[in-house]
Amino acid sequence: MKKRILVTGGAGFLGSHLCERLLDEGNEVLCLDNFFTGRKENIIHLTSNPYFEVIRHNITLPLFVEVDEIYNLACPASPIFYQRDPVQTTKTSILGAVNMLGLAKRLNIKVLQASTSEIYGDPLSHPQSESYWGNVNPLGIRACYDEGKRCAETLFFDYHRQNNVKIKVIRIFNTYGPRMSPHDGRVVSNFIMQALQDKDISIYGNGNQTRSFCYVSDMIEAMIMTMQTGDDFTGPVNIGNTNEHTIMTLAEKIIALTGSKSEISYHPLPADDPIQRQPDITLAKKVLGWEPKVQWDEGLRNTIEYFRSLI
């Protein structure tokens, strides 16, 4: 059945893929964005669809629209952008959550929160399962994002307990793919941009820190499957790829796939940068029947082609 769906942060990397997928499935989509990190180029190809609407709005302010479901993705996601205006980042997470939960409560509809693996901070437990409470420095430069997202989760669960709001919380681990911003300083986009221009690949620390990378189409699939679960399933549920790689391996892989002449350069590790990250996705497999399908080589090739088209 056709639904009218609100996607906040719809002009961003993940949001634009989600809008596209929901439209492809025959839904009507309201894309809300203040274009802080989102770009019109990400959604321009959707604007000829009469079932796609764009609302320029800051989610920290209340919004009244009639919709059937809400996906709440609005929030800058890369350290460079979320540390640019940390107070606004915390406000976006917390006031944005309050506004979207209030709307879901009034309309008696489901609301999905795009939470993050960052709520685990620099984890002392590995791999991270949903029962792990995390190890976050509340005073550090990443706290505006980490603690903002943690408080948003608290709000989601309190609205659920207190007001019976139908919530879904997913904890997104590192995701990559076309439409990532080329200047967001995230490791995949950074390395590809540097490799394509034969510039030095900057590794922060010794390159032995690990990350697990999920391709965007797998992530969008999981978001939609989570929204479709029954009202009794709230999450939180980890969504990500379990294949863990060192940052050094990623650099070498990207150099090989691009045929680049880049060398590696080493820089100091930023404060509170996690050493190890890998999701435990047992719950997602059990409840959603989901696991990532796209292999590293295929995902990286698609992403490299996208960045090549930008240069």
Ligand SMILES: NC(=O)c1ccc[n+]([C@@H]2O[C@H](COP(=O)([O-])OP(=O)(O)OC[C@H]3O[C@@H](n4cnc5c(N)ncnc54)[C@H](O)[C@@H]3O)[C@@H](O)[C@H]2O)c1
């Ligand atoms: N990409 C990842 O690896 C990843 C990992 C964990 C969590 N997430 C979460 O997924 C969501 C989307 O991330 P992304 O990678 O697409 O980031 P993104 O920066 O590309 O997208 C975020 C979007 O939100 C918009 N936005 C920011 N502040 C806003 C505000 N106050 N009002 C309205 N719009 C606002 C931005 O303009 C942008 O379009 C974020 O909530 C992020 O925390 C992403």
